[in-house]
Amino acid sequence: xxxxxxxxxxxxxxxxxxxxxxxxxxxxxxxxxxxxxxxxxxxxxxxxxxxxxxxxxxxxxxxxxxxxxxxxxxxxxxxxxxxxxxxxxxxxxxxxxxxxxxxxxxxxxxxxxxxxxxxxxxxxxxxxxxxxxxxxxxxxxxxxxxxxxxxxxxxxxxxxxxxxxxxxxxxxxxxxxxxxxxxxxxxxxxxxxxxxxxxxxxxxxxxxxxxxxxxxxxxxxxxxxxxxxxxxxxxxxxxxxxxxxxxxxxxxxxxxxxxxxxxx
Amino acid sequence: xxxxxxxxxxxxxxxxxxxxxxxxxxxxxxxxxxxxxxxxxxxxxxxxxxxxxxxxxxxxxxxxxxxxxxxxxxxxxxxxxxxxxxxxxxxxxxxxxxxxxxxxxxxxxxxxxxxxxxxxxxxxxxxxxxxxxxxxxxxxxxxxxxxxxxxxxxxxxxxxxxxxxxxxxxxxxxxxxxxxxxxxxxxxxxxxxxxxxxxxxxxxxxxxxxxxxxxxxxxxxxxxxxxxxxxxxxxxxxxxxxxxxxxxxxxxxxxxxx
Numbered sequence: 001x002x003x004x005x006x007x008x009x010x011x012x013x014x015x016x017x018x019x020x021x022x023x024x025x026x027x028x029x030x031x032x033x034x035x036x037x038x039x040x041x042x043x044x045x046x047x048x049x050x051x052x053x054x055x056x057x058x059x060x061x062x063x064x065x066x067x068x069x070x071x072x073x074x075x076x077x078x079x080x081x082x083x084x085x086x087x088x089x090x091x092x093x094x095x096x097x098x099x100x101x102x103x104x105x106x107x108x109x110x111x112x113x114x115x116x117x118x119x120x121x122x123x124x125x126x127x128x129x130x131x132x133x134x135x136x137x138x139x140x141x142x143x144x145x146x147x148x149x150x151x152x153x154x155x156x157x158x159x160x161x162x163x164x165x166x167x168x169x170x171x172x173x174x175x176x177x178x179x180x181x182x183x184x185x186x187x188x189x190x191x192x193x194x195x196x197x198x199x200x201x202x203x204x205x206x207x208x209x210x211x212x213x214x215x216x217x218x219x220x221x222x223x224x225x226x227x228x229x230x231x232x233x234x235x236x237x238x239x240x241x242x243x244x245x246x247x248x249x250x251x252x253x254x255x256x257x258x259x260x261x262x263x264x
Numbered sequence: 265x266x267x268x269x270x271x272x273x274x275x276x277x278x279x280x281x282x283x284x285x286x287x288x289x290x291x292x293x294x295x296x297x298x299x300x301x302x303x304x305x306x307x308x309x310x311x312x313x314x315x316x317x318x319x320x321x322x323x324x325x326x327x328x329x330x331x332x333x334x335x336x337x338x339x340x341x342x343x344x345x346x347x348x349x350x351x352x353x354x355x356x357x358x359x360x361x362x363x364x365x366x367x368x369x370x371x372x373x374x375x376x377x378x379x380x381x382x383x384x385x386x387x388x389x390x391x392x393x394x395x396x397x398x399x400x401x402x403x404x405x406x407x408x409x410x411x412x413x414x415x416x417x418x419x420x421x422x423x424x425x426x427x428x429x430x431x432x433x434x435x436x437x438x439x440x441x442x443x444x445x446x447x448x449x450x451x452x453x454x455x456x457x458x459x460x461x462x463x464x465x466x467x468x469x470x471x472x473x474x475x476x477x478x479x480x481x482x483x484x485x486x487x488x489x490x491x492x493x494x495x496x497x498x499x500x501x502x503x504x505x506x507x508x509x510x511x512x513x514x515x516x517x518x519x520x521x522x
Binding site for chain 1: 315332336344346348352355356380
């Protein structure tokens with residue numbers, strides 16, 4: 001079954017969506033969208049690094065994403081006005097990565113694969129990495145769930161309950177770096193942020209609790225991945241962007257429902 | 265044994281020194297009220313006591329395993345985070361439906377458990393915060409201006425609720441408040457803060473201290489008069505229902521006095 005490239009592509013998309021969507025809920029609740037983008041964009045630097053050193057792409061991107069996430073995390077603990085700095089880092093990292101990768105022989109040809117993903121070329125070992133990473137991210141989130149939620153709600157309430165909100169922030173940082181490293185093959189660095197945020201945003205109008213929102217987001221992410229892949233085959237469009245289009249379409253529908261219900 | 269003891273606290277937020285050489289302690293079961301002008305470091309002191317702010321100098325010692333209940337001044341919940349009252353009460357420790365209901369009842373927020381947090385009024389929100397704080401059976405309940413945004417009857421009722429909670433749980437209470445006249449009648453000890461501890465002690469002692477008067481000046485003459493009046497009444501009935509009487513008198517005089 002895994003010998004069919006379409007089956008592998010579908011499994012890769014599902015694996016990413018199941019991890020990215022619940023993590024994306026935290027990205028949304030904590031207003032970390034720029035944080036996610038900065039980490040994801042930095043991953044292109046990781047690609048350049050991996051190719052230059054002949055390392056697996058996963059290892060290089062994980063390393064650079066982790067460094068970037070820790071850096072950004074440390075900066076954001078410093079206080080307010082972080083939005084601009086994050087924007088600078090997100091775009092700067094992307095530009096530097098794009099320049100750096102042109103120095104690696106041959107990489108220039110594959111550039112769009114790293115920017116937008118190359119899900120139809122996913123191998124069995126890619127699949128193992130994607131599902132392994134996704135399981136790790138989900139495991140982290142489930143393990144720390146209550147503490148993460150409390151710290152997200154209010155660092156002060158967390159302190160009063162004996163929870164260290166900075167530690168919980170680092171858990172999210174690691175989960176984010178893992179997700180970026182896993183996602184690069186599926187949707188590419190430019191659209192990782194979309195796979196984090198859009199399913200979460202689409203789930204919001206129908207959720208009354210954080211758990212319901214995370215589950216719903218995972219479902220919406222999974223449906224988007226499969227629908228996008230199907231659309232890519234039917235219309236002969238790039239798979240990664242098609243998945244994000246599907247997610248955006250679902251968001252448009254649920255947001256309209258939410259707005260209508262809110263007006264009544 | 266003291267539940268919390270802080271010595272020589274020195275706290276700066278950014279460049280700005282907020283607390284200097286502050287000593288503070290909480291004994292079991294007592295109600296301590298922290299008063300002081302805006303920007304005097306009241307909230308920062310509470311946040312230092314719960315461990316959310318690291319002092320540059322000095323230290324906070326807590327009884328090992330101390331259970332804290334904290335009611336923050338405000339809590340902003342992001343609009344993208346769906347949260348019902350019942351779910352909020354289950355953070356960070358899962359609680360049963362019955363426990364949640366009992367805590368809401370005790371905090372005076374009876375039938376709110378199914379409501380989204382974003383749909384609560386200011387007063388309901390405060391009561392839900394209080395309900396969450398008492399769920400952990402705290403040994404110290406810390407409240408940061410808990411009656412902000414409540415009208416006078418509302419805040420008086422809120423303080424009575426806190427009295428009842430203390431009576432049942434036997435917990436100490438540390439409050440930050442602006443409402444001197446209401447709070448002082450209910451406090452065992454008042455700490456007057458202005459970057460440092462200006463004066464502290466029994467409410468009556470503090471009210472007559474020169475430092476206190478220098479800080480609160482003429483603006484509190486009415487409140488002080490009220491306070492003294494209440495105080496005699498509270499003494500008269502101190503043993504059984506003193507607090508209700510304090511409350512009633514507070515109302516009468518607030519009505520006439522101003």
